[in-house]
Amino acid sequence: MHSHETTAWMEALSAAVVDADGDVDPYGAVLEAVVSALPEVDGAVLCVVKAGKPVTVAVHGDVADPFTEAQRHLGQGPTVQTFEQRTTITSADLTTDIRWPKLGQMVVALPVRSVVCFPMGDPERPVTLTLYAAQPSALDHLDADLLRLVLAHTGIALAALAQRTRAQNLQRAIRTNEPISVATGILMTLHGCTEADAMAVMTAASRAQNRKLSDIAAEVVLTGAMPPPPTGS
Structure with missing residues (x-):
């Protein structure tokens, strides 16, 4: 060649x-x-x-x-x-x-x-x-x-x-996890829950509403409100 x-x-x-x-x-x-x-x-x-x-x-x-x-x-x-x-x-x-x-x-x-x-x-x-x-x-x-x-x-x-x-992939993971971490901190500060409880609440809301956990977290960051419990709980 x-x-x-x-x-x-x-x-x-x-x-x-x-x-x-x-x-x-x-x-x-x-x-x-x-x-x-x-x-x-x-x-x-x-x-x-x-x-x-x-x-x-x-x-x-x-x-x-x-x-x-x-x-x-x-x-x-x-x-x-x-x-x-x-x-x-x-x-x-x-x-x-x-x-x-x-x-x-x-x-x-x-x-x-x-x-x-x-x-x-x-x-x-x-x-x-x-x-x-x-x-x-x-x-x-x-x-x-x-x-x-x-x-x-x-x-x-x-x-x-x-x-x-x-x-x-790492950059996407960081972008996805950042609002989750921020939302966890907001729930701990405003509602007095533990880190594990904050994650459990958001995860339960994600499953109940069939939405991504990152979307639930973004909503918490925006409103500061505790996600509503699943219907019937």
Whole structure:
């Protein structure tokens, strides 16, 4: 790969992180950069694991999602095995691979033959990156140096996006919990109740009125009034 081509996909990876708050799916942009860097690859899919099964986060290519769903349904395949063993899994031809005979039968209808699946992320938040091609053995001779470079930069991009997501979740939690803390203090001060009693009253009102606890708390902050007890209590 020429230096200007390498620069192009590396810039695309960087843009996926920098522009993560924009209209473009950042994980989809990461996969697009990966596929553009590796000409032998026809598509890619990024997965996490939930309840022991792969769940699609982002795809590049029309058949990436059906391929993951087939593995999810059968409980077998390279993505499943990568999650289980935390090691790179390859297949030169899924239709003849004896490790996953049921998957081999299902992918006959899909243009997915050769696959390589990499473990990404950390053990607490496992992620898999699966690359596929429509032709058998198409991924057998990927440029090893280029592949290492792509995986390293992809790992950095995914870690940065995960960190951004955690920071955004923390900010949302702080914004949600702040009025609850303030409301608790108001009820303790104006009505002489304990912290536990204040939370119990607001929680009971939230359930009885089918409203968010944060909305009940915001009302307390606005009025200073004790939430009414549930009907019949």
